[in-house]
Amino acid sequence: MSDQSRPGDEPDRAEEALLRFLAQFGITPGPDGRLDIDDLMSRMQGMMGAFTNQLAGYGAAEAESGMNWNFTKDIARKVTAAAGPDPTPSPSQLSAIRSAAGLADLWLDEQIGFAPISAPAVAWSRAEWVENTFGTWQQLVRPVVTQLSVAIAGLVERPEADDPTAGLMQPMLRAAASGMFAAQVGQALGQLATAVVSSGDVGLPLTSRPLPALLPTNIAAFCDGLDVSASDVLLFLALRETARQRLFGAVGWLGPQLLALVEHYARLISIDPDALEQGIESQLGSAMTPDEIEQAGQAISGSIFVPAASDEQREVLLRLETLLALVEGWVDEVVDQATRDRMPAAVQLTEMLRRRRAAGGPAEAALKTLFGLDLRPRRTRDAANLWAATRAARGPAARDAAWAHPDLVPTPAELDDPLSFAEHGHGTGTPDDLDAELARLLDEESGRED
Structure with missing residues (x-):
């Protein structure tokens, strides 16, 4: 697309893509079929500056990935806030959780040889869950951002070296796609924060060290409609969380292996270029405020990943599915043994959790949104x-x-x-x-x- 283009020439595929992209901003060739390069460069630089300034209040984007993680976290916090009150757990709630976790440890001591976690159990609000697990989610989604960059490079064929637009096109596309994906990640984590009852509820080790953590606000919602006492529900969930964290603490290879499998799968995912292009083209014609970027991320949520197709993807998915199933199945088994003669309500609560998994629990929903992972809970x-x-x-x-x-x-x-x-x-x-x-x-x- 240089100013030497001849009006009668049929544009090639890269030129068509570029013209279609620029048209979103009202930039079109003149009557002679040519773009005014000086005007184009000025307007693109202005748009890029305005776009960057929209997110400046959240801090600089990460240089390597282009993701603005503070923007991502802010959206997650907004989603949790919109779901209803999210108070900091009270001293009495923390005391109840620690008492339940202490009793859970005593019961589990009779069933397993894995030592209790040295750190005391904690009570988190939804916002604290976002804050305390965010670093792990960053680690897991970085490979997806890399794949986004690859997909963006393919949206418009690489311009000729002397094309003055080469320095702005891909950065604009990258910033737009990264902003929308950041919004998608933030929404997924915010929704997950409103559903999980504990740190390990998704089956992955989300903290830097094993730590039993429960969310009183979400546990109260979990209790709604159950003909089971709140104390029994809390003890049952504390048993599951404590057992899971004891397993992660005792089996040093397990947590890193689970995270490595998710990252491996993320590196293998394919981005649907048509879905990505449609998302960008449908949104970039506006001023792209943070709210509009958030809406764009919601619009493309779950639509940009191509289902697993390669043998390697299927193998990694099978290994991840199996290992997650083994962890949760082991937790089911040891909690069943611990409660068999002590808590009749545990049968009802176990079945409720199984129905929750079958319907697509928080782990399945988050992994599908963030990585296109479609796990089978039956395992x-x-x-x-x-x-x-x-x-x-x-x-x-x-x-x-x-x-x-x-x-x-x-x-x-x-x-x-x-x-x-x-x-x-x-x-x-x-x-x-x-x-x-x-x-x-x-x-x-x-x-x-x-």
């Missing part, structure tokens, strides 16, 4: 059955010893055939002689759920 029940069968066959110590090394945990095939693992671990024994035992265990589990 969690399979994992709980496997851990229960292992305990019945070889005892709780053998069940928990499987976490000693990544190569010792059950595979997807063993989730399909839990009796062989229950009897032999990673062995080659045939399950035929054990079918009756599995049926008994599963019938017992089903009877408790009824």
